[in-house]
Structure formats: structure tokens, C-alpha cells
Amino acid sequence: MPTKKFVCIVCPNSCEIYVSVNEKNEILKLEGNLCPRGEDYVRKELKAPERVVTSTVKVRDGNMPLVSVKTSKPIPKEKIFEVMEEIRKLEVRAPIKIGDVLLKNIAGTSADLVATKNVLFKKNNK
Amino acid sequence: MVEKYDFLIIGAGVVGSAIARELSKYEAKVLVLEKECDVCFGTSGRNSGVSHAGFYMPPGSLKAKLNVLGNKLMPGLCKELDVPFKEIGKLVVAKNEDEISYLEKLKSQGEKNGVKGLKLIDSREIKKLEPEVNGVAALYSRHSGILDPFELTIALAENALENGVEIKLKHEVTDIAVRENFFEVKTTKGSFRAEWLINSAGLFADEIAKLVGIHSYRIYPCRGEYHVLDKNHSNLVSMLIYPVPPLESGGLGVHLTPTVHGNLMLGPSAEYISDKEDFSTSRDVMEELIREAKEMVPKIEKASVIRSFAGIRPKLVPKGKAFADFVIKEEEKVEKFINLVGIESPGLTAAPAIAKMVVELIKEKQELKRKKVFKARRKRPRRFYELNDAERKKLVKKDKRYAEIICRCELVTRKEIIDAWKNPLGARSLNSIKLRTRAGMGRCQGSFCLPRILEVLEEEFGFEALNLTLSCDDSRLFSDYSRKSLGKDES
């Protein structure tokens, strides 16, 4: 039974969590986490790893050309580049406030794309 | 119709620019062709910035004569052109008794060359002048000075421009046809004709000479590496400090050169290489420079280095061979072709004198009429860094763009960036801004000011970020925009 090592990314403790799994990838033993979030993280990593994606989206008529964005929740790891494709194609108009939903259900992940910066309106900006 | 000039100068380094400026005093149509996108991008932009007194050169040589004359002319020229210059003096330091005889030889050689202000001093006097320097004796030279070589070259070129000289950047000479009454010079951007051809192409002077059928010269590139120290760590010495050159040990003989702007430079090394454009630095030399510098001034630290760079000397002889003099002559084989080959150190110092010599060579063959009006003075754009607070306040009141700091290390303001970009030579590259303003020459080496410089260019000139190059066309800084429709193609 192979033991896998995970470094939990949830908080700065970065616990090293050791997991033994069987052939069906079910957890037999799990230890090293200081809190239950670590266990949740490892379970997800084994079955369906997820990540939050942060990036930038083009803004028209804003006091800056880009607004920083994030997915409203972690999305499946294998969809990261699909999400990036959508982000690249997107263009939004100022004004924008933190928390504004810029795109719903991005790449079919059920996560939204959300603004993380305020952008003021400024005419004639590229 | 191909344009015909009286004089065509190939190469806008400090020598070519000095010749251009000197010729611009006369009634003549003068053209300068420079292959790079700015003046001063060759050896003139990669040296110690020293005006040597002239005691290193063998008496009777052209190098000695032009060095001493150039050294005399330099303070006045820098004043006319508003180029920073300081006569800080030099100490050639002997670290043991055996080296003292060398100092005596140098002094006597200097005196033979007509150098004034040379004096042998002992260790006590060394300590009085330079407490951080170790030595048993030294040769003190009063007339050794420092200047900004970029500013000098740019000032000479701009002043020549103002006095009617045409300077074409990005024009690389590819072929020359020697016709009966003129030279036909082909470049990457068109052909030009001239009665006289002046070859001041530095590292490539031998190749230009070949184009007119003169194959007797070969340039041996000899690279010198330098370190530049942080201004905060540069106040260890206030004069030029040179060791006695190591004869057998094979060491570098590292010079300590304060700059007019307050940095201290260590170097140069000397290494014969094969590629004329290989300006890379190497680990062994970089370490050796520090090691030897620490021997002279123990308080020097590796951690003080903010920049390392290299220049290449256009030597006329290979490694091991002794001395080769400047070649400055009208070639017998090719009339009206003035050849300047092997203009290594003391080339910067000698530049004003070389220019005068070239004009004399021309005058031997034909009359040159002085212009009635020659604008001798040139003022450089104001530098915020160099002013005191009262002057700064006044300047900002006149133009608020002096209150926007773009480069925090060297305190360069928005207005200076604008002035630099608008330079009359039409040089448009990041390095062109750097040479003119010093933005990017500080301890952070441009990581703070790059986005800000870009913003100024975009806002003031509608400049397209993707077009920004470090130097020439194939040195673009950015590969693309991250999002479509960033950039100018907007509806």
C-alpha cells in the first residue's frame, strides 16, 4: 500500500499529511494534519483536486486597463486552462466593484468569476 | 539623386562625434553614419570615463601627444558643452618598495610628454589624501580627471547637429565604392556620396578600411570588465586610485575610478576574445576584480556592487605584443580617406585633440572656411538630482512635471524622461533614456522605473509598449499583450 505525501495548502501551517490508499484510491490511513480542514483538502486532492484561479480581465473605459479577478470558489484542477480561455476572451466595462460577478458559471464549473478590485469609470481609456 | 557631402564620418562614438563637431565649425556639408540606434553605443559607452594626464604613453607617440593635448582641452570643452567634469587627481600606488622604481619611470615619462602636476609622495601623504588606501609610495597626478563619457558623446553629437551636421542613426555601412571624385557609401538604409570619408568606426574600423581596399589592419578585441559600486559605498576614495601594473603575477591591476555621479567603478580587466560584440561578463574576472580591489582598499565589499558590465578595446596588436600607437592618417593608397584605427585608451581623453588633428589633415589638402556663426555652447537638460532644494522648488514651480519622480534611485523626474525621449538625435530606446537621464543606473537597476517610464512614454507620446526596445530593433522588451485589444488598435 503506497503512502502519498501531501502538503496542505489551506493555511500557512502547510501540514505534511501522509495518506495510505488502496487500489480503489480509498483512504486507509491519514495523519499529519493539525485540523480537519487538512483532511478535507487531502480527500479532495485524491479524488478531484480543485484550485482557485486568479487572473486579470480587460476593462473598457476604466481608470486602469485590467481588473483582477478570481473564481468564487475552487474549480476542478483539470479545467484551469479552460477557465483561462474564458478569462482571456472576456471584456468588461467600468465601473466595477469588488465582488461584482463578471461571468457566471465559468467554463461550466458552477463557480463564478468575481472582481477583486475596484475600477472607476474613466472615459476614452483603452 | 544621391546626396553628396563634403565629409562623411562613419561611427558616432566620442571620436566620430568630436570630429563632426569640429568640422561643423567650417563651411561644409557633413554627414555622420551610425549603425546603432543611438550614438555612444560602442566602446564610447563602455569605459571608465577618465581624462588621463598622459604619463602612461611612450614619449613621441601619437597617443602621448594627443592624450596630453586632449587632457588640456577637456575641461574647456566640457564647460562649453555643459558636460560634467571633475579634475579629481590620481594616485598610482606602489604596494611595496620594488614598485617604486616603476613610479619614477612613469613620472619621468610623463614629464617628457609635457605632463604637469606630477609628484612622488610617500605613505604618510597617501594616508592624508586617501585614508582608506594602502601603499608605500604613490605617483600623484593633479590633472587626471573624470567625466561622463555618454554625456560628452551625446553633447558633441547634438552640438554638431545644431551646427548643421546630419547624423543618421541605424545606418550600417555595407559597402563602399571608391569612385574618381567621391566615395559611394552604401548602407542598410540608402546610399550616400562624399568627397572625404572619415573612418571612426571603432571596433569595426578594420572592416570599413577593407571596404575601400585597405587590408593592412586587423582589430584584436580585448575585453575589459567593470564593477560599479553603490553610491552609499563609493565614498571610500575620492581620487583615481591605480596600482602599479602587476608584471609577472598576471593580475589585472584593478583601477578604482570614482565617477562624476558619485559611484565608484572597479576595473577594467583585459582579456583577448574573438567576438567583437561579446560584451558578457565572466565569473572568474568578476571575482578577481573584487579580490584585487580589496587589496588596495580593504573596506570594499562584494555586496556593494550594483552593476557589472564590459567594454571592448579595439587593439591593433594581439596578446603579448607590446605597444601599438593610434593610426590616424590619410591613407596613401586611398586619397581623402582618413583612417582612425586602434583608438583604444586614451581615446576618450584624446578625442578633442584627435578631432583637431583630423581637421589639420584635411587642411593639408584643401581649404576649410570658418563659419561666421558657430554655436559653441550647448546646455544639457536640467537634472533634478543635481540641484539643491531651493533650485528644485523653483524648477517645479516652472514645470510641475519635475515633481513626478520616475526613477527613485537616481531621482529622475517625468520631465527629464520626456526631454530624453525628445532628444534631437531621434534616438528612441530604453538605453537612450538611460544614458541621458541615468534612469535605471541606480541600485535597483530599473525594476522600479521601467513600468513608470513606459507610462510616461504612453501618456506623453502615445507610444506603443510593444515597440519599446532596450537598444536596437531586435531587443524588444515585451513579447505581447496578455489580452486582445490592449494596445493601440482601438475603435
Place this chain on the structure above:
Amino acid sequence: MKVDLAIIGAGPAGLAAAIQANKSGIKAENILLIERNNSLGGILQQCIHDGFGVILFKKALTGPEYAQIFIDELEQRKIRYMLNSTVISVEKVGEGFILKVCSKENGFLEILARAIIFATGCRERTRSQIFTPGSRPAGIYTAGCVQNLMNLKGLLPGRSAVILGSGDVGLIMARRLTLEGIKVKAVVEIMPYCSGLPRNLVQCLQDYGIPLYLRHTVIDIRGKKRVKEVVIAKVDDKFNPVEGSEKIIPCDTLILSVGLIPENEIARNLGVAIDQKTQGPVVDENLQTSIKGVFACGNSLHVHDLVDYVTLEGKKAGKAAAEYLLFDRLGKCNIKIIAGKGIRYVLPHFISGKKDVSLFLRVTKPGRNKRLIARFQNRIIKEELKRKVNPAEMIKFELDKELLHDVREIEISLLD
């Protein structure tokens, strides 16, 4: 212009200091926050990735979101600030100080302040400072500079990159570049361990299959006008390249993430004593420097890895500055804190012994199952077992005032 408190820098440290100073009794109109960028928030505005605020807010916010929390509070409290304004010098004048400021809107200003807080952040170590040989073509950047260009201006530095240094900034940028379609061929780290946080190793390198070369460095940069390739090599224990281990990596971009250096030019020129190890001011438990009325906090005091601690430090400085201004009752701090075996530095440098104090320190190398010890002469004042220590992670070590009776100086060390 006259103010009670001038705070230089409106990044997380300055923002927290300003807000706390106000909370502690300094009127909003007597506080001036001076920021050289065109927005508040400092470096956070270009840190679009998440992971900020895990300690203070139990959330993994992005940099701009974290900054906005404080910006909103600052605005709400109507604390004064100036943007596009660069302080070029601070001088002592009488009991106070005069700041010379170059301001885009207001020109050349002279501002009188009774107290100063330095929150000037840090700058990046350059290629020249680490003596990387080779040519100097276009395509060599520091990671923070690329971050600014990409995240604020939407400019891509190149098409394929090698990153030198496995610090957090470099790791974050490895992911950022990859997501924007740039091929990151390698991250190269001279130490035998990754210098960034373990979770960044996972989410930035492992997630994208970017190779990490430990015990390696860049020994040559090639390319005349633009980077063409870099040469990396393994290094021995003395950090000298191992012959025969050279590997050429074709790329057009080299990104350096080789360390941050606190920015203290103005403080130095003012005459503030600087700790050579941290490159930041020498401070006491109130974050007061060697000059009375001058305080320091944030990355300009010492480089942090978590912004939450930067905020707490800013708060501390703001509170102390307020106490200084209102009551002038900051106590004498004569107990020296010394960094002993295994400790690279400890802050603060001096404490009073009359208050509970939190020490912040970094170890010299990674280790497991070590004892962190505070000792006065032969007496062990406090001992803590640390399961895992790492130079990349700042450690908090608390000393209650009861432990500090009769103590004249304290040595902090890390033992087996």
C-alpha cells in the same frame, strides 16, 4: 503644511499604522499618509493571487481585496493621504521633522511632522548583486517588475522563461506566466531546499509540472540583444559550480526572484541606525528606531512572508506613535535581544522587560524538532519545541513580562 504624524508608504503596513494611530487618538486631519504610487495599497495592488488574510480574517483573499478592507476604513475615518507623492528626504528639525516631498498634484512640498512612521516596503535584489555572469540583453527581469507589468499593464515579458530563485514571488510568477501561456522551463534554486512556502511549491510548480532544480544556479546568460538561452549548473557546498553539471536551457526570458531588501534610503539619510543583518532599522518593542519619534514597520523593517503580520506590525507602530505624540510615555528599552546559534535575526532589538512582548525571528536553515530557547546568561527564560522550522517562515516567539525580571539581555537560539 504641519501634521502630527507623517506615514511614508500606504501599503499594508502604512495603512494599518494610519488607522491604528487614529483609533489610538490622533485626529484624522493630523495624520498624513504619503504614497508614491497612484493608488493606496502598495504592492498588494499587483498581488492578484490569493492567500492574504488567512490569519486575520480566516479567508484567503487576493492582495487587492485585502488592501481594500483597510483602504475603506481609512477613507471612512477621513484620514488624509497624498498619492503620486515621493518623499525625497526627511531631516530632524528641533523636536520634529521636515519631509521634502515631490508631489504630482502639489509640486515640491515641505511638510513638518512631529512623528514619522517608515512603511517604505522593500526592493528586489538584482542580477548584478548576485554576480550572475553573461550578457546583458533584453529579457532579464526581477519577478516583482514582471508582476507589475503583467498584472497592472497586461504586458508579457517573453515566450519562454527560466526563473532563478524559488522564493514566493518567483513561485507565484511561475504559475502566473504559465496561466498566460508562457512556457516556464525551470525554477532554479541555489539552496538545497525551496525558499518559498510549501503550499506555493504545490500550487505553482507541481500543479503545472514545472521542474525545480535545487542546488543549482544560473552560471551564464547568452544572447546579444535578447536572451537566447541560460546555462544552469549544480553547485557544491561552497556554492561553486560543479564542472560537468552544466545544462543549457533555451529561453527568451530570465526572471530573478533572489531576495527582497528593505528600502531605507530616506531613513539612512536621516541617521536612523540600521541592522546590517535585516537591512532595516534597529527598533525597540514599540518599533521606535534609534531616533525618538521615528518608527518603522512592515517590509522596510524586515521582509515578511505573511501580510497579516505586516498589518499587526503596522498597528503596533501606529499605536506607539500615537502614545508618543499624546503622552510621550514610551518606556526605555534597555534589554538587548541577541540572535544566537541558528538564528538569522530577531526583532525587536531592544525591549523594556515591563510588557509582554512578541519576538519575530528567522532561522538560518531548515530543521525539524528543534528547541527555540530564550536565555539570559545561564538561565533559560523560555523554551519551545518546534516541529518544523524554515528560513522562509517567520516565527513568533512570545515572552511574558513575568519571565523578564532581572533580565539584562536575552539570547535567542535554536538548538537540537
